Amino acid sequence: MDIRSHEFQARAVAALHDASLQQALDKARDGFVAKRAVQVAELSEFEALREAAKTLKDHVLDHLDHYLERYEAAVVAAGGHVHWARDDAEARRIILDICKRVDARTVTKGKSMVSEEIGLNAALIDAGLTVVETDLGEYIIQLAGEAPSHIIAPAVHKTREQVSDLFEKAHGGPRLTEIADLVDAARLALRERYFQADVGITGGNFLIAETGSSLIVTNEGNGDLTQTLARVHIVTAGIERVVPTLDDATLFLRLLARSATGQETETYTTLSTGPKRAADLDGPEEYHVVLVDNGRSRMLAGPFREMLRCIRCGACMNHCPVYGAIGGHAYGWVYPGPMGSVLTPLIKGLDAAYDLPNACTLNSRCASVCPVKIPLPDLLRRLRHQQFKQAITPRRQRHALAAWRLLATRPKLYHALERLTARALAAIGGRAGRIRRLPGARGWTEGRDLPAPPGRTFLERWQTERGQS
Amino acid sequence: MNTAREDILDAVRRARGREPLDARTCATLDARISTPVRHLRPTFDEDLTARFIRKLASRSGTVARVAGRAQIPAAVETFRSTHGLARCAAVGAGLKDLAWPADWTIHHDRAGIEETLSVTPAFAAIAETGTLMLLASPESPTTHNFVPDNQVVVLETARILRHFEDAWAALRERTDGMPRAVNLVSGPSRTADIEQTIQLGAHGPRRLHVVLVD
Numbered sequence: 001m002d003i004r005s006h007e008f009q010a011r012a013v014a015a016l017h018d019a020s021l022q023q024a025l026d027k028a029r030d031g032f033v034a035k036r037a038v039q040v041a042e043l044s045e046f047e048a049l050r051e052a053a054k055t056l057k058d059h060v061l062d063h064l065d066h067y068l069e070r071y072e073a074a075v076v077a078a079g080g081h082v083h084w085a086r087d088d089a090e091a092r093r094i095i096l097d098i099c100k101r102v103d104a105r106t107v108t109k110g111k112s113m114v115s116e117e118i119g120l121n122a123a124l125i126d127a128g129l130t131v132v133e134t135d136l137g138e139y140i141i142q143l144a145g146e147a148p149s150h151i152i153a154p155a156v157h158k159t160r161e162q163v164s165d166l167f168e169k170a171h172g173g174p175r176l177t178e179i180a181d182l183v184d185a186a187r188l189a190l191r192e193r194y195f196q197a198d199v200g201i202t203g204g205n206f207l208i209a210e211t212g213s214s215l216i217v218t219n220e221g222n223g224d225l226t227q228t229l230a231r232v233h234i235v236t237a238g239i240e241r242v243v244p245t246l247d248d249a250t251l252f253l254r255l256l257a258r259s260a261t262g263q264e265t266e267t268y269t270t271l272s273t274g275p276k277r278a279a280d281l282d283g284p285e286e287y288h289v290v291l292v293d294n295g296r297s298r299m300l301a302g303p304f305r306e307m308l309r310c311i312r313c314g315a316c317m318n319h320c321p322v323y324g325a326i327g328g329h330a331y332g333w334v335y336p337g338p339m340g341s342v343l344t345p346l347i348k349g350l351d352a353a354y355d356l357p358n359a360c361t362l363n364s365r366c367a368s369v370c371p372v373k374i375p376l377p378d379l380l381r382r383l384r385h386q387q388f389k390q391a392i393t394p395r396r397q398r399h400a401l402a403a404w405r406l407l408a409t410r411p412k413l414y415h416a417l418e419r420l421t422a423r424a425l426a427a428i429g430g431r432a433g434r435i436r437r438l439p440g441a442r443g444w445t446e447g448r449d450l451p452a453p454p455g456r457t458f459l460e461r462w463q464t465e466r467g468q469s
Numbered sequence: 470m471n472t473a474r475e476d477i478l479d480a481v482r483r484a485r486g487r488e489p490l491d492a493r494t495c496a497t498l499d500a501r502i503s504t505p506v507r508h509l510r511p512t513f514d515e516d517l518t519a520r521f522i523r524k525l526a527s528r529s530g531t532v533a534r535v536a537g538r539a540q541i542p543a544a545v546e547t548f549r550s551t552h553g554l555a556r557c558a559a560v561g562a563g564l565k566d567l568a569w570p571a572d573w574t575i576h577h578d579r580a581g582i583e584e585t586l587s588v589t590p591a592f593a594a595i596a597e598t599g600t601l602m603l604l605a606s607p608e609s610p611t612t613h614n615f616v617p618d619n620q621v622v623v624l625e626t627a628r629i630l631r632h633f634e635d636a637w638a639a640l641r642e643r644t645d646g647m648p649r650a651v652n653l654v655s656g657p658s659r660t661a662d663i664e665q666t667i668q669l670g671a672h673g674p675r676r677l678h679v680v681l682v683d
Contacts (some may be wrong), residue, residue, distance in 0.1 A: 024664070031665045048509055056508075064483045078563075078647065084473040136671055148493040159555045160664050183668045190672065210502050211647045221658040223674025228611045228650070239477060244498075246637040253633070254511070261661070265598040267528065269653040269675070276649060282579040283649050297480035311577050315650065316507060316663035376671035381567050386618050 001119045001147055001346050006331035008355035015326040020159050025327055028156045035262020036369070041259065048325035049102070053251055054373040057309040057463070060243060061300060065240045067209045070293065074212025076272030080287040091292045094199070095120060095234060096127055098288055102232050104129060104198035110216065110223030111135040111153055112203030113312060114236040114292055116334040120201070132193045134222040137188050143170050148327030151335065152260050152314040157327045190222070199285065200230030204237035206252060207289070210245040212270040214289060217256065219263075219385035224270055229464050233272065233284035239291050240308040246271075252311055255371035260313040295347040304379055309372040316366035316376060322359055331356060338366035338376045346381055351392045357383035420459050426455035470568035474493060477491035479524040482548040510632045512595075517596040517629045518681070522659045524599025528656030529669060530677045535627075537682065542569050545588055545621050552676065554586050554619060580616035591624040591641055591679075597632050598655055601679065604640075605650035614652050622654070626683045 002009070017022055040046050060067055072082045085091035091114075101106065107129050109115065121142075124131045133142040137155035141148060144167045150156030156164070160179060167185055168175045176182050194200075202223045205212040214235045216223045229232040243249050257263045276283035299308055317323040317337025328336030333353070335343045339355035357380045366376045387393045388401065409413045429435050429452020438445045470507045471479070482489060504665050513520065514568055522532045526568070535542045541564070549556070557574035559581075569575050589609055593602045601622050614620060630636050640651070658673030 013572075016681060027664055043511055045509055045511055052509055058665060062485060063480045063490065063494075063498055068478065068481070069497070070502060084477050086473045086476055090473060115660075134672065135662070136660045141664065153665075156665075158663075163663055179663045179666050179668055182663055183671055184502075187672055188671065191582060210505070213647065219658070220660045220662075220671035220673065224611070224615045225653065225672055228615060239481070242503050245505040246632050247508060250633045250637070251508045263611070264524070265653075265655050266660055267654065267656050268614055269600075269655075271651040271653075273647045273649055273651075278647060279607040280605065281607055283605060283611045293477045293480065297484050300481060301484035366492060445514075 003333045005353035011330040012326045015330045022157050024157050029324050039258040071209040071242045078212045080274045083290045085292045091118040092123040106195040106197050106201045108132050108226045110202035110226040146377045194225040194229045197230040200226035200234045201234045204235045205250045207242045213273040217266040217269050219267045232286040235289045259315040259371040315369045319365040319369050342379045421452045422457050425452050512675035521594040521599050521629045530656045532679045534681045548608045548678045558586040560588045561590050561609040577611045584617040586619045589613050591622050593628045600653050600655045603652040604648040612651045615673045619676045622677045623680050650656045
């Protein structure tokens with residue numbers, strides 16, 4: 001998928017004026033947050049589990065090479081194949097080669113963010129394959145020709161009316177408006193596709209070194225139908241997804257569903273180990289795993305390595321006021337919200353996504369809910385710092401920051417200017433104490449009044465009032 | 470030219486500022502795989518069976534209890550007639566020996582696209598979350614768990630374990646190793662992808678019914 005993060009500002013403005021989007025976001029916003037809060041309150045061990053998960057993930061990242069090798073050996077022992085992809089192009093080539101070799105025509109897909117990251121669908125379609133997304137949310141946005149706007153609820157930006165329109169166009173027949181009927185229509189439309197599929201592609205929430213299994217969680221069962229009914233099953237996963245044992249995976253599972261959808265567990269958790277066995281009546285004839293690096297080993301080296309703990313639950317975006325106001329598409333690539341604002345510049349380049357680390361109020365809600373305790377605001381701040389150092393920050397902002405530093409390191413000058421500004425703003429504010437139009441800050445005063453300061457600085461009051469007490 | 474595998478593993482090692490791990494560290498890590506670390510588990514006092522039933526019901530799964538194996542077909546028949554389903558079912562070969570009603574059409578093959586009902590033996594269940602553990606085998610094809618609109622799962626009460634970790638331990642004790650698929654099922658299929666409204670029967674079974682054999 002082409003990156004359009006450089007259009008962030010224009011897309012954010014458009015999102016704020018998009019009535020359907022705002023209606024959809026309104027409906028979604030509180031649901032995720034409230035459901036998660038209920039689950040967290042019910043599990044007294046939740047905080048201790050977060051800490052344990054952080055420690056475990058750090059242990060895995062410290063010994064990632066070893067666990068990847070052990071995982072690979074276990075997959076091979078179960079009759080599966082492991083492929084390694086340095087970047088997105090290599091991952092696409094590996095998957096296309098498998099599809100060509102098995103003479104595939106139809107490819108079904110369970111939800112996989114890595115497949116979005118590597119731009120897989122476009123490559124498959126270009127090669128003449130029919131690609132069918134089977135997760136209901138992914139199916140909806142595939143019909144709409146859009147990218148996911150949320151990592152676990154890809155069609156969260158769509159209203160029911162919009163889904164009705166899309167289904168009417170795609171399936172024909174009478175227009176359906178009830179959610180139950182829409183879900184049934186998708187079920188019916190996809191049923192034959194599962195059985196026709198030559199290749200089924202899923203993601204992998206965890207890869208288990210102990211058994212050589214890939215693990216997926218879904219609520220719909222689409223991932224399972226995808227990987228059970230296709231002749232060939234291909235798993236796409238980032239290299240950071242490996243965990244040592246089933247017990248280790250369980251630690252993350254206890255956090256994942258609660259953080260993601262506010263469920264104690266998703267409906268289906270499935271472990272897949274190799275292809276169909278000799279006596280089996282169903283299951284894929286071939287089982288492949290594509291391990292994707294695509295910037296992850298680079299991340300592991302530097303100050304952003306904590307980002308590799310991410311288990312893709314989406315809690316950070318569910319709790320982000322910026323995401324909640326503009327939705328996921330404004331972010332311009334695959335991963336939106338706080339985790340996306342860290343990942344996008346790291347994978348696609350600091351200058352390709354300048355606005356993302358800056359479109360954050362550093363309110364830290366994301367960090368406070370992250371199940372693996374990623375310090376997202378710190379990482380975003382660090383990205384800003386790197387942008388400044390590499391002169392990617394626009395000149396006007398650089399000058400402003402340099403000027404501020406000049407003042408901030410000279411306290412007397414700073415306080416003198418502060419006193420002057422406070423008095424000037426108080427004078428402009430007048431009796432109402434509000435400033436309707438402020439030269440140089442039109443962007444701020446266009447939509448609201450600026451409350452005027454009282455005329456004296458905090459320091460002035462502190463000095464006089466402390467003297468009195 | 471290096472292979473992608475070597476390049477990635479090298480990059481990982483460089484990132485950690487080291488060479489491949491020495492034999493001793495490898496042995497320690499391998500021991501960590503063969504003897505899994507015991508993590509914190511949610512504590513609860515509730516009776517395992519009561520909790521399993523309560524948790525499964527909270528996600529719209531239903532349960533019927535029977536006194537013995539011989540009563541399983543009657544319990545499945547009650548479920549079938551309650552929901553007005555046709556007298557045909559895909560029955561896992563592990564349940565072949567039961568006295569199924571003579572007027573039913575039964576097969577033990579994989580589930581076909583028109584399948585409406587399956588009957589599946591469970592390997593175990595997990596009380597912690599009210600979750601069934603189904604293992605793929607010729608006696609229990611995976612398609613039975615996902616293709617039909619209705620699934621009945623047969624579970625022995627004694628097989629309800631406390632935590633997921635207990636189920637992994639039971640899995641490791643099997644002589645035939647890791648099954649091709651382990652399906653942990655916690656209710657009927659559901660989706661909330663349209664306006665966050667929960668709807669059952671997205672792609673997998675619309676109904677999940679457990680026959681609990683005491």
